[in-house]
Amino acid sequence: MSEKTNSEDNPGITRDTIKEEKDGDKLRELLETLYQQYGYDFREYSEAHLQRRIRNVMILSGMQDMSEIQSKVLNDAGFVSKLLHNLSITVTEMFRDPGFYKSLRENVIPVLKTYPFIKIWHAGCSTGEEAYSMSILMQEEGLYDRTTIYATDFNQQVVNRAKEGIFSNALIKEYTANYQLFGGRASFSDYYTADQNNAIMNQSLKKNIVWANHNLVTDSVFAEVNLIVCRNVLIYFNKGLQNKVHDLFYNSLVSGGFLCLGSKESLQFTELHSKYSEADRKNRIYKKKY
């Protein structure tokens, strides 16, 4: 039976709904292939986000519909890596939301100071800007030498770039403005050496950062930490997956440890909400209860 007759037979089902279901099926099929064949699990990511990114890839590669992309994924590993790159959003900044870093200094640092050793986990660190910002903060507080920063992401390309710690001067200009808004205690240019195009972050900032590949969906707890920073990563996950990752965070935090989310993310409607108190509601800093 053709699509057309079908929808005419069932006035309740418009052609729109049929097409929509087909699109949804094709998306799920594609995500299943990516998982089964390549081990990348996007099955519980936000659909609207995936649709948008996949459509972009289709336009760039001159493809008409989802079946084309499906067969390309099955047969072309080079295309897959291009697709994966497009599915992950790696936009980040140093001292993004300066108010958040200010709050870290005021509300979290005094507690961290009481520990002999401090372990911090940046989950979804992208190209490393957040981890370098944390290094700077810890140096300015005189805590760096007893701190280990685990900076992880599931995208090896960005982890490699993070390790290098080289940022274009155009970006550095923006980061300098953020650093000043945060109220940094030095001159931002003290933290890098620049040539005509790029700035290279100081070796002393990298010393205690451990860069690693870690997938929040498929990998498990690897350390017990005092502070977790996971900002603008969970917004790409659906509710169920968010809850799973929150379990992982809860199990990785010491009692009294802190969890920091992005400025528009919240624990409010998650299963673990009652297990944390709010250290700073506006800046989304939560404290694991004892």
Added chain:
Amino acid sequence: MQYEAIVIGVSSGGMNAMNILFSRLPKEFSIPIVLLQHIGPHSDNLWIKILNNKTNVVIKEADEKEKIEKGRVYVSPPNYHLLIEKNKTFSLSIDARVNYARPSIDVLFESAAEAYKSKLIGIILTGSNSDGTNGMKRIKECGGLTIAQDPETAESGYMPASAIAAVKVDHILSLQGISDLLIKIAKENNAPL
């Protein structure tokens, strides 16, 4: 036609336009509205409070994963793209700027068109860039209703003119004309079948 949601894109000149549009909507206006105003990354969205005081409808910032409910007006948060999922909840993204904008009207409209198909109304108001044009195209392709503010009546006519040039929009109206049409549509929506 039963419409389930309205998306509105507005840029420069938006405050006045929204004041006029929203002060005319009655309290019982039931079709949910998702409003995207171009704003700076560090805005605190204080204007929502100001607008709330002048209107009958309830206006709030959209929260991530929040379910879209009848009778509400949602506003995009600053510095994030706002998307609508098929299950009629909001998603946020810090994806790169689109048309120099984050939030971008195109991103919202395109996802809304996929989520609501023909049950969506898309409206482009005053603005001086072409964000929203691709979104209006998508809404039209998916069978939704498209409305542009008459560029002659807009504080900045470029944005609606850009949409009109690219899409055969269903209505070109003044702000008053748009609110009258929305009220009429909402009444028909409420009428028993």
